Amino acid sequence: MQKVHIKKDDKVVVTTGKSRGAEGRVLKVMPTAGRAIVEGVNFMKKHTRPNPQKQVQGGILEKEAPIRLDNLMVICPECNKPSRTGRKRLEDGTGVRFCKSCNATLS
Numbered sequence: 823m824q825k826v827h828i829k830k831d832d833k834v835v836v837t838t839g840k841s842r843g844a845e846g847r848v849l850k851v852m853p854t855a856g857r858a859i860v861e862g863v864n865f866m867k868k869h870t871r872p873n874p875q876k877q878v879q880g881g882i883l884e885k886e887a888p889i890r891l892d893n894l895m896v897i898c899p900e901c902n903k904p905s906r907t908g909r910k911r912l913e914d915g916t917g918v919r920f921c922k923s924c925n926a927t928l929s
């Protein structure tokens with residue numbers, strides 16, 4: 823499994839692809855797929871068929887599609903810039919992420 827540098831509730835920016843430059847909050851990280859869902863970014867139209875038994879109306883549903891983690895960068899809450907993150911170990915042994923621009927510790 824690849825190392826994941828992004829966590830739920832992070833603010834991220836998309837660095838490549840058609841949603842490039844879009845910012846949003848991470849709703850879900852899927853480490854095994856190497857993807858994440860970002861709120862309001864990369865909408866995909868999903869066609870649904872009406873199913874009266876399930877009270878589903880047919881039509882087009884817009885839903886966020888997962889984005890590759892490689893294409894996302896964390897926006898550091900301290901310096902407010904898309905930042906590369908590193909990992910460091912605190913004195914008590916817990917690993918934390920930090921911003922390589924301003925050195926702030928990220929949760």
Ligand SMILES: [Zn+2]
Nearest residue numbers: 898901921924
């Ligand atoms: Zn920073």
